Amino acid sequence: MPTSDAPADPPSLRVRTVRLEDDVDLLTHLPRDLTAAWLRHGQGMVGVGTAWTCSTSGPDRFEDASARFRELAAAARIDDEVGARGTGLIAFGSFSYAAASPRPSTLLVPRAILGVHDNDPFLTLVAPAQETEADGSVPAPLEPTDWRDLFGSTPRNERTRVQIDPDHTPDEYQELVRRALGMIEEGAAQKIVLSESSTVHLEQTQPVATLLQRLADSYPTTWVYHLADVIGATPEMLADTEQGRLFSRVLAGSRPVAEGAELAEQDRRAFRSDAKELAEHAFAIDSVTSRLADLTSELTASVEPFVLRLPGIEHLASDVTGQLREGVTSLDVAGRLHPSAAVSGTPREAADAAIAELESRDRGGYASPVGWMDAEGDGQWAIALRMAHLETPTRVRVQSGGGLVAGSDPVLEHAEALAKSRPVLRAIGRQE
Numbered sequence: 001m002p003t004s005d006a007p008a009d010p011p012s013l014r015v016r017t018v019r020l021e022d023d024v025d026l027l028t029h030l031p032r033d034l035t036a037a038w039l040r041h042g043q044g045m046v047g048v049g050t051a052w053t054c055s056t057s058g059p060d061r062f063e064d065a066s067a068r069f070r071e072l073a074a075a076a077r078i079d080d081e082v083g084a085r086g087t088g089l090i091a092f093g094s095f096s097y098a099a100a101s102p103r104p105s106t107l108l109v110p111r112a113i114l115g116v117h118d119n120d121p122f123l124t125l126v127a128p129a130q131e132t133e134a135d136g137s138v139p140a141p142l143e144p145t146d147w148r149d150l151f152g153s154t155p156r157n158e159r160t161r162v163q164i165d166p167d168h169t170p171d172e173y174q175e176l177v178r179r180a181l182g183m184i185e186e187g188a189a190q191k192i193v194l195s196e197s198s199t200v201h202l203e204q205t206q207p208v209a210t211l212l213q214r215l216a217d218s219y220p221t222t223w224v225y226h227l228a229d230v231i232g233a234t235p236e237m238l239a240d241t242e243q244g245r246l247f248s249r250v251l252a253g254s255r256p257v258a259e260g261a262e263l264a265e266q267d268r269r270a271f272r273s274d275a276k277e278l279a280e281h282a283f284a285i286d287s288v289t290s291r292l293a294d295l296t297s298e299l300t301a302s303v304e305p306f307v308l309r310l311p312g313i314e315h316l317a318s319d320v321t322g323q324l325r326e327g328v329t330s331l332d333v334a335g336r337l338h339p340s341a342a343v344s345g346t347p348r349e350a351a352d353a354a355i356a357e358l359e360s361r362d363r364g365g366y367a368s369p370v371g372w373m374d375a376e377g378d379g380q381w382a383i384a385l386r387m388a389h390l391e392t393p394t395r396v397r398v399q400s401g402g403g404l405v406a407g408s409d410p411v412l413e414h415a416e417a418l419a420k421s422r423p424v425l426r427a428i429g430r431q432e
Helices: 063-073 170-185 208-218 265-272 273-291 330-337 348-358 411-427
Strands: 013-019 034-041 041-048 052-056 077-080 092-093 105-109 112-117 120-128 160-166 191-201 223-227 230-234 237-242 245-256 296-301 307-311 313-324 367-374 379-383 388-393 395-404
Touching: 013 348, 034 208, 034 379, 041 092, 052 160, 063 092, 063 105, 063 330, 077 208, 077 379, 112 313, 120 160, 170 191, 170 245, 170 348, 170 395, 170 411, 191 273, 191 367, 208 223, 208 230, 223 379, 230 379, 230 411, 237 330, 245 265, 245 273, 245 367, 245 411, 265 313, 273 296, 273 313, 273 330, 273 395, 313 367, 313 411, 330 367, 330 379, 348 367, 388 411, 395 411
Parallel strands: 013 077
Antiparallel strands: 013 120, 034 041, 034 223, 041 112, 052 105, 092 105, 092 367, 112 120, 160 191, 191 395, 223 230, 230 388, 237 245, 237 379, 245 313, 296 313, 307 313, 367 379, 388 395
């Protein structure tokens, strides 16, 4: 069965990246009509327009998308005078969690990208080859005299009132947790990651650019992203590759805290030694290292987890590093790791079967790879967490969850899921 909407022959693209002499504050230049964004610590990339896109689905969606982009990159004419990370030909991507999902997975090359890397700003312009001049130069409409013509000011809207309708009451969700724990007790799985979603109705439309700016301002250490129907601020990096080196950050085990507060030191020590949390974390680490064995060499993980502190929650975290084998791309790694035990469970097939039985909705783009890749295959793919699906201009669906192992407490697990929804809910609006 075909899994791609694209024609067999890739188009030929002309790509040009130029260095900008101006000081660029990306967060103040997120235009209302942006099509893609990837931001952290005030740096990253913002895209407008669409020069090329493809949709894939099914069990081979990662491989199909990777092959299509490699063909596109091989045919592209790239003039990159900057040569920094994120310059040249870049595709943003958002993949669906399940192979059977009706939501397609998407790769997209914007017509223009405004980026900042190591505080150096750049502009990338993309056009189909037939739209370039005979000498290969980019025509004037794609090369404005001022980059601000493409990347206007970020709209500043007041937070709107919202109504939040969870899919389940607290008692209903806690009963789902008990059912999952029953499956674990019966030996069907060792860990199951259950999620809850809520439909949020907005009194007034909020521009995506406004939501992105709020998320980036409030959660600068996360990777803030947008493509297609997903938006969010995730702390979990699935696959970050550069010149053959791989970095992956694994989060599993959480403690909600009050906004603006943090765990007391004695509570943090107890968190780091909690048997339930350490068991959940060990499953997640093993799911990463075992799946990368034949894609990497010199693979190492943190000796013991550290505590990653974020507004409203603290996580047990471990970093995994390694050397990629020849020809392996960042998307190859992301496809191999998805879904990790941090978002599905252990064993993977049993956990996903439990998720399909217990969760009433298809996960869509939730808990799946989101990020970008360049023409050499390097890039960054995070897990789409702390996220929302943009369903209509006045309706979004927020989703979050947590890992369940033997000994999990249903009340605490419900509190954790709610805590992980706060970042997007607060960016969207206010309850009254």
